[in-house]
Amino acid sequence: MPPMISDPDHPAWPAFLTFLQRAVLAQQNGLAEARAIWLEAATLLQAVDHGTPENITFSLLEQRRHDDAVAFAAIIAQLRPDEAIASFRLGYALQLANRHGDALAPYRHALALDPLLPQLRTNLAGALALTGGDVAEQVALLEGELKSAPLDINAWTNLAQASRFAMDLPRALEAGARAVELAPENPLALNNYALALKEAQRWDEAIQLTQTSCERAPGDPSMRSNLAMLHLVRGDYLQGWAAHEARWQGSRELGGNRPAMPAPQWQGEPLAGKTLLVWGEQGMGDLLQCCRYIPLLAERVHAQGGRVVWNSFPQMGALLVRSLGSHVDDYSAGGGVEALPRFDYEIPLLSVPLVLGTLDDTLARTVPYLRPDAAASASWRARFAGEKRLKVGLAWTGSLGHQRNPFRAVGWQRLASAFANIGGAAFYSLQPGAAADVAAAQTAGLPMTDYTAELKSFDDTAAFVSALDLVITVCTSVAHLSGAIGQRTWVLLDVNPHWTWLLERRDSPWYPNATLYRQPRFGDWTPVLEEVTRDLGALANPRG
Incomplete structure (x- = not known):
């Protein structure tokens, strides 16, 4: 043979x-x-x-x-x-x-x-x-x-x-x-x-x-990435941010997808005469949550005699440059690595808190840190001038492609069942591309208006949300946007929440205007909706 x-x-x-x-x-x-x-x-x-x-x-x-x-x-x-x-x-x-x-x-x-x-x-x-x-x-x-x-x-x-x-x-x-x-x-x-x-x-x-x-698989970044989520959700930012660096190799969403950059990642080196690029990463909610660090980062870099350039997502529209652009030396959105200006160091946005320190005691003082367009906000308020009821924005699902969306999503059906008989409230969809869901909710008895076709960017959505009285949402980018502009926000959370929301507490150090409604048991939304419905009824009908 x-x-x-x-x-x-x-x-x-x-x-x-x-x-x-x-x-x-x-x-x-x-x-x-x-x-x-x-x-x-x-x-x-x-x-x-x-x-x-x-x-x-x-x-x-x-x-x-x-x-x-x-x-x-x-x-x-x-x-x-x-x-x-x-x-x-x-x-x-x-x-x-x-x-x-x-x-x-x-x-x-x-x-x-x-x-x-x-x-x-x-x-x-x-x-x-x-x-x-x-x-x-x-x-x-x-x-x-x-x-x-x-x-x-x-x-x-x-x-x-x-x-x-x-x-x-x-x-x-x-x-x-x-x-x-x-x-x-x-x-x-x-x-x-x-x-x-x-x-x-x-x-x-x-x-x-x-x-x-x-310990059993020290070379497997997915294990360390999971450990990071546990540290962060328990509020242990010191260990959590360090372990979170494994996300680029270990997380399901980001593993192996870190863009190749022509400069080293900044680890806190002196930046006198140097340019630091900070760039947006992960989902829109992560960007909206952590862009609050831009002023703190820029303050440190400028104090050292360096420059900060910021590249973000085009879906934000003018929201970020209006709100935080004055802190950086240059701002851009999208375009790819080849379109970036020259820089000496780079850092992804969610690595910034690791270099700056945990900063957990400064979070509440940063809010609001995003400013909707004043004219657009005024235009929405004028359109709502005749509405005397409580204006409530609703989001019932996150991205359908997110691996935890089956756990996070409440679904329009539950909201329709819970809110259909609440008088004194006018409901508005904050769910883009969900016209069929809105129509089904209306048929089920929830009177909900849908202006989302007019919202082309997060800047547009921020102006719209600013004209409402309350946002009720699952864990998705709308929760972070509403929280970042200081809107009253009620967030519906499953038992294993995104690390932002921590554990057990009803309030959020990230968003002081937020109230958190948590599942008491795995998969059980009934107590959450009962509590939210009771609170919403009291808010919409204070003398009822």
């Missing part, structure tokens, strides 16, 4: 692949004799029977030759369409190449051929989870795997995550505990159980397990 030529740098590798590809083409054209000839030619270079294709695929994967592994596994899967293991290997190679969406089809094909193939259902569930696939299907796959392989650590670990997103917290906790029991040193098992514990508000246990997962 000839030696294995699984190294793509081997001189015979191109010919080997070519012979296999021609065998595939012959098979697709129904040329059985030609297929046999080309396979025989390939076999003269490298055997492809029994476990050899698996050995070659895994050898390529070990060498991190992911594209070569995928190409080879795809050829074998086409040559052997009736072998579940061939399609499974292709799906596995695609997953290791970070092509989880592409892995679904070969995994599903393998599942149709052999539903009991070990690890198949676990891997397919993992690929679905990483591509936003149906949660119910993930749970069914993993439960099925555990019936035939009750000691499958990966299945228990993944089930803890899938059950959490399926809003089945008891099963998530059970699966997480079982995974840790079977593999107490496994960092992913520890991490996923900790995520379930957060939903159960078992914060001390969650942070202990997350710290242990970081």
Whole structure:
């Protein structure tokens, strides 16, 4: 038998692949004799029977030759369409190449051929989870795997995550505990159980397990990023901001997406005669929340004899430059790295508090720090002049693509049910692109007016919000915008809130005009809506 030529740098590798590809083409054209000839030619270079294709695929994967592994596994899967293991290997190679969406089809094909193939259902569930696939299907796959392989650590670990997103917290906790029991040193098992514990508000246990997962996987930034969220939500900014630097490698939203900058990140070096670029990052809410640090940053840089240039998001319109632009030497929005002015150091906005210090005792004094356009605000007030009822803006969901939106979103249905019979209040949608939801809410009995088509930027929205009396919102950018301009804001929070809102307290050091309404139990919005409805009724009808 000839030696294995699984190294793509081997001189015979191109010919080997070519012979296999021609065998595939012959098979697709129904040329059985030609297929046999080309396979025989390939076999003269490298055997492809029994476990050899698996050995070659895994050898390529070990060498991190992911594209070569995928190409080879795809050829074998086409040559052997009736072998579940061939399609499974292709799906596995695609997953290791970070092509989880592409892995679904070969995994599903393998599942149709052999539903009991070990690890198949676990891997397919993992690929679905990483591509936003149906949660119910993930749970069914993993439960099925555990019936035939009750000691499958990966299945228990993944089930803890899938059950959490399926809003089945008891099963998530059970699966997480079982995974840790079977593999107490496994960092992913520890991490996923900790995520379930957060939903159960078992914060001390969650942070202990997350710290242990970081110790077990010191090179995995996702564990440290999760630890940062725990520190921050508990108000431990000193540890939280430092750990938050792992977000660029470890968070699901930002991992690997830090733009390449032509200058080093500022760590507090002297800036005399130097220019510092501070740039917007993450979501709109994060930007609106943390742009308050711009004056403090600029004060320090200017005191050292340096310059500050600020690049933000074009969706803000003129809001940021009007409110904070006087503090910086230059302001721009969007345009990409190549359009930026020359700078000596750079810093992403949410790294600023780490360099400046925790600053938790200065937060309330910064509000309001954003100023809506005075003329636009006056125009909205004039349009509302005839409205004597309490003017209430509503936002019932965050970004549909946010991984925690299923937990954060209240939904228009709950608001319509709760507010439909409140007299003395006029409701206005703050939900862009939600005309169908607004229409459905109106049909359900909630009289809500929708001017969002006129709001082209956050600057427009700020002017509109400033003319209202109250904003009721879930955790989304509207909450931060309303809080930043000093509007009275009621924020509806799930049990595991974004770190901004901290834990247990009804007020917010970030936004003094905000009142926080928290779920007492996982997934239970009923007490929240009952409390908000009671308070809204009292505010709208003070003598009623």
